[in-house]
Amino acid sequence: MTRFPRDRFDDVADGPRVGAHRGAARRGGGWIVFAWAALATGVLVGVGVLVLALVNGSVQFNEGSGGATSAPSSSATSTPSGSASAGSDASEQPGGTATETPAPAAGASPSDQGATTLVVLNGTSTTGLAANAATKLGTAGWTVTSTGDAGTTGSTQTVVYYQQESQAALAQGIAQSLGTSAVQQSAAFPNADVSVVLGSDYAG
Known part of the structure; x- marks a missing residue:
C-alpha cells in the first residue's frame, strides 16, 4: 500500500474524528x-x-354540473303485474290499482258464465287448496279454466277478483259458491276474467 509523507493535516486534533464528517442531525427530523x-x-x-366509489357507481360526474353527485345504488318500484295461466303461478298480488267495488245483492248463476274465463289460485301454504276449490266450483256448475299458486303464502282472506264491471255479478256468484x-x-x-285467490279463511 502506498504511504504518503506526513503533513500538517495529520496533526488536526478535533476529537476522535479526523477529516470530513457529517454535521450533527437536526432535532425533530424524525x-x-x-x-x-x-x-x-x-x-x-x-x-x-374515490376509485372504488366510481367503480361501484355510487358517485357520478354530471356534465356541466361542475362536481360529483351521489346517486342511490339501487331503486325498486312495484307495480301490479300478476298473471295466471294453466300450471303456472301468479307473480304478484293485486296492488294499488285495485279498487273496491260494491257487489250486487245476488250473484249470477253458472249458466251465465258463458266464455268468461275463471282461474283459482292458492294464496296459502296449504297444498292442494286450489284443486279442492276448483272441484267445489265444478260441482256447483262453474267452469274452471286453470289452477295455480298466487305467488304468496300470506293471504288471510279469500277474494274473487274480476276485471270488467259487467263481470261483478259472476264474481259474486262464484264467491257465494265458495x-x-x-x-x-x-x-x-x-290472463283471466275472474280470478279466485284463496286465503287461510277458506274452509275447503
Whole structure:
C-alpha cells in the first residue's frame, strides 16, 4: 500500500474524528419524516376510496354540473303485474290499482258464465287448496279454466277478483259458491276474467 509523507493535516486534533464528517442531525427530523409519510398515506387512501366509489357507481360526474353527485345504488318500484295461466303461478298480488267495488245483492248463476274465463289460485301454504276449490266450483256448475299458486303464502282472506264491471255479478256468484262474499275489481290478473285467490279463511 502506498504511504504518503506526513503533513500538517495529520496533526488536526478535533476529537476522535479526523477529516470530513457529517454535521450533527437536526432535532425533530424524525417527526418531519413521519408527517410526510402520514400525508402520503392519507392521499393514497382518499384516491382509493374515490376509485372504488366510481367503480361501484355510487358517485357520478354530471356534465356541466361542475362536481360529483351521489346517486342511490339501487331503486325498486312495484307495480301490479300478476298473471295466471294453466300450471303456472301468479307473480304478484293485486296492488294499488285495485279498487273496491260494491257487489250486487245476488250473484249470477253458472249458466251465465258463458266464455268468461275463471282461474283459482292458492294464496296459502296449504297444498292442494286450489284443486279442492276448483272441484267445489265444478260441482256447483262453474267452469274452471286453470289452477295455480298466487305467488304468496300470506293471504288471510279469500277474494274473487274480476276485471270488467259487467263481470261483478259472476264474481259474486262464484264467491257465494265458495262460502265468501269478498269480491274486488282489479286488473292484476290479465290472463283471466275472474280470478279466485284463496286465503287461510277458506274452509275447503
